[in-house]
Amino acid sequence: MVILAAVALFLIVKAMPAIVASWQTPDLAGGTTAGNDNFWEYVGPLVWGTVWVSAIALVIGAPIAIGIALFISHYAPRRLAGPLGYLVDLLAAVPSVVFGLWGIFVIRPFLLPLEQWLNDHLNWIPVFAGPRTSTGSTILAGAVVLAVMILPIISSISREIFLQTPRLHEEAALALGATKWETIRLAVFPYARSGVVSAVLLGLGRALGETMAIALIISPSLKFWVNILTDSQNSQTIAANLALNFPESNELQREALIGTGLMLFVISLAVNFVARGIITRTGRGAKRRKLAGTPLVDTSIPGDPTADAAVESIVAVETLSPATRVRRDGAE
Amino acid sequence: MTTTAVTKPLEPRSPQGNSLTSGQLPRLFELYALIGSLVVVGGAFMLMGFNLIGDGLVGWLVVTAIVYLIAVGVFASIVENRRRATDRVVRGIVIVAFLLAFIPLVSTLGTVVVRGIGALNWNFISQSTGSHFDPSTLVVTTTQGALQSIVGTLEVTGIAALMSVPIGLLTAIYLVEYARPTQWMARTVTLLVDVMTGIPSIVAGLFAFSLFTIIVGPKAFSGFSASVALSVLMIPIVVRSSEEMLKLVSSELREASYALGVTKFATITRIVLPTAVAGLVTGIMLAIARIIGETAPIFIAASFTNDLNTNPFNGPISTLAVGAYTLYKFPGTDIPASVNAAWGNALLLVILVVILNLIARIVARVFAPKGLR
Numbered sequence: 001m002v003i004l005a006a007v008a009l010f011l012i013v014k015a016m017p018a019i020v021a022s023w024q025t026p027d028l029a030g031g032t033t034a035g036n037d038n039f040w041e042y043v044g045p046l047v048w049g050t051v052w053v054s055a056i057a058l059v060i061g062a063p064i065a066i067g068i069a070l071f072i073s074h075y076a077p078r079r080l081a082g083p084l085g086y087l088v089d090l091l092a093a094v095p096s097v098v099f100g101l102w103g104i105f106v107i108r109p110f111l112l113p114l115e116q117w118l119n120d121h122l123n124w125i126p127v128f129a130g131p132r133t134s135t136g137s138t139i140l141a142g143a144v145v146l147a148v149m150i151l152p153i154i155s156s157i158s159r160e161i162f163l164q165t166p167r168l169h170e171e172a173a174l175a176l177g178a179t180k181w182e183t184i185r186l187a188v189f190p191y192a193r194s195g196v197v198s199a200v201l202l203g204l205g206r207a208l209g210e211t212m213a214i215a216l217i218i219s220p221s222l223k224f225w226v227n228i229l230t231d232s233q234n235s236q237t238i239a240a241n242l243a244l245n246f247p248e249s250n251e252l253q254r255e256a257l258i259g260t261g262l263m264l265f266v267i268s269l270a271v272n273f274v275a276r277g278i279i280t281r282t283g284r285g286a287k288r289r290k291l292a293g294t295p296l297v298d299t300s301i302p303g304d305p306t307a308d309a310a311v312e313s314i315v316a317v318e319t320l321s322p323a324t325r326v327r328r329d330g331a332e
Numbered sequence: 333m334t335t336t337a338v339t340k341p342l343e344p345r346s347p348q349g350n351s352l353t354s355g356q357l358p359r360l361f362e363l364y365a366l367i368g369s370l371v372v373v374g375g376a377f378m379l380m381g382f383n384l385i386g387d388g389l390v391g392w393l394v395v396t397a398i399v400y401l402i403a404v405g406v407f408a409s410i411v412e413n414r415r416r417a418t419d420r421v422v423r424g425i426v427i428v429a430f431l432l433a434f435i436p437l438v439s440t441l442g443t444v445v446v447r448g449i450g451a452l453n454w455n456f457i458s459q460s461t462g463s464h465f466d467p468s469t470l471v472v473t474t475t476q477g478a479l480q481s482i483v484g485t486l487e488v489t490g491i492a493a494l495m496s497v498p499i500g501l502l503t504a505i506y507l508v509e510y511a512r513p514t515q516w517m518a519r520t521v522t523l524l525v526d527v528m529t530g531i532p533s534i535v536a537g538l539f540a541f542s543l544f545t546i547i548v549g550p551k552a553f554s555g556f557s558a559s560v561a562l563s564v565l566m567i568p569i570v571v572r573s574s575e576e577m578l579k580l581v582s583s584e585l586r587e588a589s590y591a592l593g594v595t596k597f598a599t600i601t602r603i604v605l606p607t608a609v610a611g612l613v614t615g616i617m618l619a620i621a622r623i624i625g626e627t628a629p630i631f632i633a634a635s636f637t638n639d640l641n642t643n644p645f646n647g648p649i650s651t652l653a654v655g656a657y658t659l660y661k662f663p664g665t666d667i668p669a670s671v672n673a674a675w676g677n678a679l680l681l682v683i684l685v686v687i688l689n690l691i692a693r694i695v696a697r698v699f700a701p702k703g704l705r
Binding site for chain 2: 063065066067068072075087088090091093094095099100101102104106107151152155179180181182184202205208209210211212239242243246258264265268269272
């Protein structure tokens with residue numbers, strides 16, 4: 001397990017010369033690294049591009065992924081749920097380069113009319129501004145493909161967590177007359193919150209490191225841009241920049257590129273640690289909140305239409321009483 | 333039908349009517365609403381001059397979904413109450429999200445099969461890419477082949493699996509059988525494995541490249557270097573899945589073995605591993621299926637080539653994934669042929685992944701210990 005340390009060490013060792021070197025030297029003044037005064041000026045827009053694309057992908061993908069997970073775990077007919085789940089898992093194994101090719105040949109032309117319409121009519125919104133696209137090689141297209149790629153990951157983890165909700169919680173909510181959606185909101189979501197958050201962050205981790213789809217689709221420029229609908233004013237991501245420029249770089253430029261890889265490594269490590277932190281913290285914190293805040297005795301009037309409080313207290317009692325907890329664990 | 337005739341007088345909308353069914357929409361209401369909105373939106377689109385089957389199809393379905401959600405919400409809140417209405421609308425949203433996500437996923441597979449099938453033939457599989465110079469016309473024709481990529485894929489992935497399966501399996505055995513969960517060593521190893529699952533694949537490629545430039549010197553492209561990159565990605569997956577599988581072996585089996593005076597080593601090799609073998613093999617197969625499609629690390633560590641290179645320790649090597657990428661991004665003189673070959677590579681890759689997944693399923697079925705299912 002020294003590999004992780006080795007990875008970090010090697011990257012630092014290889015990247016150091018480029019980070020500390022003078023960027024006026026001929027090696028770095030030409031090619032991919034041209035026109036920057038130092039390493040940070042070069043890596044800044046790349047970091048921004050990486051985070052920006054991943055964030056858009058997450059905004060598009062995460063709600064849909066959670067929707068799929070809910071559908072498979074709670075809405076789909078029992079007989080369909082198994083095969084559908086298997087299909088989603090299989091899609092997690094589809095190689096990213098295939099998604100990239102698909103993005104070019106299917107998603108790009110598909111999104112083009114929408115992008116042009118948004119650009120024509122809503123270009124006073126900064127995100128939609130910039131010159132009108134004619135090829136469709138936009139950040140939006142890349143982000144949509146990324147969203148499709150992270151769907152299987154987020155939805156398969158969330159599905160597992162939704163399925164693990166204690167049946168007693170759900171049945172308690174249903175018995176109080178809650179509709180299906182209220183059951184999900186009151187019993188399933190609180191139980192699954194930390195798991196879903198970590199699933200989303202794991203998806204973000206994959207989106208950050210994703211190379212091929214972005215390298216194939218987006219036509220980049222190494223600047224800060226927020227535009228998502230243009231051909232030429234797109235921020236580049238670290239991974240795609242690496243893949244595009246690595247083969248044709250000289251020694252010192254390669255080291256600069258390795259330096260950007262080091263940045264990517266640091267970012268995704270940070271995301272991972274945040275995800276794990278959230279899992280442990282909300283798991284404990286939610287329980288403590290419930291123990292402290294909710295009255296033990298059900299004070300709501302019988303027949304009170306607000307089932308909220310009642311369900312809360314049932315949940316609280318459930319978490320408190322060892323007997324029910326043992327029964328639940330036994331049942332699983 | 334006689335029952336409806338009898339119950340009909342009992343169903344008026346008056347407060348003293350049948351209290352169980354009053355204030356509810358009919359059972360198949362959502363189906364009616366869906367058909368209704370399909371027809372209404374379709375009619376409106378036809379009046380506006382859109383072609384429903386061609387260009388207008390997407391718009392038709394999208395607008396239908398929106399109209400459907402609004403209609404369901406409005407009807408349910410009039411006839412039923414707000415809570416029911418929310419419930420029905422959310423059900424609609426969940427189903428729409430599901431369909432919305434499934435279209436691209438199915439479309440991906442469909443596109444790969446349709447576009448790739450044209451490139452696949454025996455020559456494509458059995459030959460490597462080569463150019464042929466015709467002296468009479470002075471034209472160089474390039475025939476695309478995938479042999480170099482197929483061989484490369486199998487070599488690189490095979491070596492990666494050979495390196496990471498023993499390491500991953502032994503780590504998992506250590507974590508489950510030898511280490512106590514509270515030990516700092518076990519905790520560190522688990523943490524590191526968790527973190528390693530999050531390494532971006534291209535960073536693994538950079539690591540292997542840097543490692544081999546230090547050992548071998550510049551231009552250190554080789555299949556073995558790519559294998560190292562892949563095993564950095566594969567080890568955590570193997571550890572994770574094997575750990576889960578070993579934990580599933582019931583401790584009664586182990587205790588029974590210890591009670592008979594069997595040593596720890598023999599217990600592990602004779603009792604624990606055979607019991608878990610199906611799960612272990614499945615996990616390893618799925619891990620291979622995951623890394624076989626990696627493009628970026630191989631591209632960085634092994635570069636790419638059009639020639640057949642059977643020596644994994646020297647010179648650039650090509651794999652199916654890298655082939656698909658480079659053929660599109662850096663096409664030859666005949667661009668359509670290159671793109672076509674890229675799709676062929678992609679299809680071969682998808683077929684490999686699906687085969688590995690199927691093997692994993694079959695192994696899980698065949699070796700499953702009796703009594704556990």
